[in-house]
Amino acid sequence: MNEKLLEVRDLKTHFFTPDGVVKAVDGVSFILNKKEVLGIVGETGSGKSVTALSILNLIPQPFGRIVGGRIMFDGVDIAGLGQKQIQKYRGNRISMVFQDPAASLNPVYTVGNQIMESIMIHQKIDKRSARKKAMRLLDMVGIPEPQRRLNSYPHQFSGGMRQRVMIAMALANSPSILIADEPTTALDVTIQAQILELMVDVMNKTGSSIILITHDLGVVAKYADKVMVMYGGKPVEFSDIDKIFYEPLHPYTNGLMGSIARLDSKKKDRLTTIDGSPPSLIDLPPGCIFYPRCKYRMEGCARSYPRFKEVKPGHHVACHRHAEFLKEEADG
Amino acid sequence: MDNEMKYLLKVENLKKYFKIRRGLLMNASKGFIKAVDGITFGIRKGKTFGLVGESGCGKSTAARTILRLINPSGGKVIYNGSDIFSLSRKQMFAVRREMQIIFQDPYASLSPRMTAGDIISEPLDIHRVGDKTYRRARVKELLSLVELNPEHINRYPHQFSSGQRQRIGIARALALNPKLIICDEPVSALDVSVQAQILNLMTGLQKELNLSFLFIAHDLSAVRHVSSQIGVMYLGRMVEIADSEDLYKKPMHPYTMGLMSAVPIPDPRIEKKRNRIILSGDIPSPIDPPSGCSFHPRCPLAQDICKDERPELTNHSDNGKSHMAACFFAGKPLS
Numbered sequence: 001m002n003e004k005l006l007e008v009r010d011l012k013t014h015f016f017t018p019d020g021v022v023k024a025v026d027g028v029s030f031i032l033n034k035k036e037v038l039g040i041v042g043e044t045g046s047g048k049s050v051t052a053l054s055i056l057n058l059i060p061q062p063f064g065r066i067v068g069g070r071i072m073f074d075g076v077d078i079a080g081l082g083q084k085q086i087q088k089y090r091g092n093r094i095s096m097v098f099q100d101p102a103a104s105l106n107p108v109y110t111v112g113n114q115i116m117e118s119i120m121i122h123q124k125i126d127k128r129s130a131r132k133k134a135m136r137l138l139d140m141v142g143i144p145e146p147q148r149r150l151n152s153y154p155h156q157f158s159g160g161m162r163q164r165v166m167i168a169m170a171l172a173n174s175p176s177i178l179i180a181d182e183p184t185t186a187l188d189v190t191i192q193a194q195i196l197e198l199m200v201d202v203m204n205k206t207g208s209s210i211i212l213i214t215h216d217l218g219v220v221a222k223y224a225d226k227v228m229v230m231y232g233g234k235p236v237e238f239s240d241i242d243k244i245f246y247e248p249l250h251p252y253t254n255g256l257m258g259s260i261a262r263l264d265s266k267k268k269d270r271l272t273t274i275d276g277s278p279p280s281l282i283d284l285p286p287g288c289i290f291y292p293r294c295k296y297r298m299e300g301c302a303r304s305y306p307r308f309k310e311v312k313p314g315h316h317v318a319c320h321r322h323a324e325f326l327k328e329e330a331d332g
Numbered sequence: 333m334d335n336e337m338k339y340l341l342k343v344e345n346l347k348k349y350f351k352i353r354r355g356l357l358m359n360a361s362k363g364f365i366k367a368v369d370g371i372t373f374g375i376r377k378g379k380t381f382g383l384v385g386e387s388g389c390g391k392s393t394a395a396r397t398i399l400r401l402i403n404p405s406g407g408k409v410i411y412n413g414s415d416i417f418s419l420s421r422k423q424m425f426a427v428r429r430e431m432q433i434i435f436q437d438p439y440a441s442l443s444p445r446m447t448a449g450d451i452i453s454e455p456l457d458i459h460r461v462g463d464k465t466y467r468r469a470r471v472k473e474l475l476s477l478v479e480l481n482p483e484h485i486n487r488y489p490h491q492f493s494s495g496q497r498q499r500i501g502i503a504r505a506l507a508l509n510p511k512l513i514i515c516d517e518p519v520s521a522l523d524v525s526v527q528a529q530i531l532n533l534m535t536g537l538q539k540e541l542n543l544s545f546l547f548i549a550h551d552l553s554a555v556r557h558v559s560s561q562i563g564v565m566y567l568g569r570m571v572e573i574a575d576s577e578d579l580y581k582k583p584m585h586p587y588t589m590g591l592m593s594a595v596p597i598p599d600p601r602i603e604k605k606r607n608r609i610i611l612s613g614d615i616p617s618p619i620d621p622p623s624g625c626s627f628h629p630r631c632p633l634a635q636d637i638c639k640d641e642r643p644e645l646t647n648h649s650d651n652g653k654s655h656m657a658a659c660f661f662a663g664k665p666l667s
């Protein structure tokens with residue numbers, strides 16, 4: 001029996017810029033269960049990062065605002081919480097690891113100081129025990145000589161080591177959910193593998209869930225249990241990992257799968273591509289956002305946006321022609 | 333002789349050292365960073381040589397040295413039978429027409445104050461090719477060649493998407509009918525769906541115009557897709573060179589194995605069954621590289637000899653071709 005941990009329903013986060021309203025996140029819904037890794041996949045501007053920032057109310061100010069929807073965690077709608085109240089959750093029950101560890105750490109404080117800070121904000125313990133705890137955390141994330149490294153400054157660490165420190169900090173209060181926003185994009189391939197293994201390993205041990213935001217479908221294939229594919233601020237498909245990879249229903253998901261060069265595929269002449277480029281989110285047309293790039297578009301697609309709905313158990317999709325694709329699939 | 337003809341460009345024992353300067357006036361020399369430390373390879377006519385490695389391995393420095401954008405510390409780059417480092421300014425100017433480069437970041441590599449037309453015609457202006465009308469027509473031709481609308485000739489870079497900008501960069505590189513194009517991470521800054529478009533465009537152009545590419549990337553999947561030969565670099569040295577299919581089928585160097593193993597395959601069923609080897613440790617600083625084989629601190633196969641002696645590239649092919657690896661235990665599986 002899956003235990004529901006977080007439910008996001010019809011979340012809308014818009015940015016009211018001088019150039020117009022940017023609907024960065026527009027109607028995102030998903031469920032995250034306990035001990036689950038949810039992958040959120042999409043290209044630049046698809047709204048995957050803003051979705052994550054919305055959960056912790058870290059939306060860039062002054063333009064951004066949640067304008068609709070609910071984020072249910074532990075029986076509370078945390079979408080409506082003010083900065084003071086959300087702090088009880090942020091870094092405590094739900095924590096986050098960002099893409100660029102160099103920009104996320106404060107260069108003028110030691111690493112030990114910064115980890116201790118996140119512990120002491122949420123737990124009533126004295127400095128000495130906080131320091132001990134910080135040391136244990138550094139040890140857990142595989143930093144050699146943790147005792148000594150507590151006194152090091154961020155610039156004394158390599159990129160991979162800094163991301164380990166970020167993970168230690170995120171885990172300081174044993175969160176139920178870790179949101180990782182492109183945690184390894186800034187790192188080299190061999191270091192990427194180390195960091196992802198570490199993250200999943202630690203979370204497995206503590207029984208927590210992960211929301212893994214990435215554009216790398218390989219990373220998703222390896223680590224995720226469920227996947228949400230986003231395009232132009234909207235969810236286009238959400239299901240189990242196998243369904244997304246082997247029985248995708250949305251033409252965008254399908255196109256994405258075909259357009260990646262794979263390490264295990266022979267050299268071939270052409271990759272299948274999706275024509276055009278991702279849309280600008282200002283002044284979106286009324287119809288399906290993917291319409292201009294879609295191979296399967298028909299007349300009605302330009303008129304109304306398809307509803308994001310469950311078309312078979314556990315498989316959500318937003319496409320007017322899903323019924324045909326489902327039938328094709330059933331017919332083999 | 334026959335063998336010589338096949339190669340458009342040969343790099344022999346190329347070295348680029350940077351002086352480390354310290355002190356108030358930056359005048360105290362503290363040794364060297366050996367960014368490129370003696371690499372040798374050749375690029376075949378009409379083919380792609382993929383150069384792979386992680387950050388700091390020297391792949392971009394190698395590219396800049398090959399184009400003589402920076403001067404080498406040693407070695408040769410032989411193009412069309414002559415060493416380009418021995419050419420005079422004037423001779424080099426002529427050779428430059430045949431060697432072009434495409435950069436990684438399509439935002440930083442195009443001047444925001446020039447129109448697409450000006451950008452693409454700049455090489456033609458510098459090399460004084462034809463008159464104004466000819467250049468204009470040529471630019472339009474180039475725009476269609478990279479599948480952009482020739483009517484957008486007067487638009488500025490900010491009016492294009494990142495994929496379209498990269499196409500402008502490619503058009504600029506093609507302007508002088510080059511024979512060799514160095515592609516320095518040409519798709520890593522682009523979105524997945526756009527990457528495939530650019531890779532297709534590049535392989536299409538290669539066939540059409542018989543171009544040779546030096547394709548530099550850290551993404552092994554993209555490199556495999558386009559390259560016929562691949563070289564893997566680690567800390568300034570080549571650790572393995574082989575035909576693309578041989579390299580992927582049977583990597584010989586433990587670093588190559590680790591690198592390939594670290595790339596997850598976008599296929600959950602395969603990926604969950606796959607036995608991955610995760611290399612431990614960080615990439616060492618090139619200021620103070622490890623003794624012997626510079627990979628030994630991270631290598632699962634390392635023995636005492638690896639700390640003391642540096643392995644040279646030797647042939648380990650079992651099919652008569654060339655499959656070079658620099659390892660005392662080349663081909664031994666990592667388990």
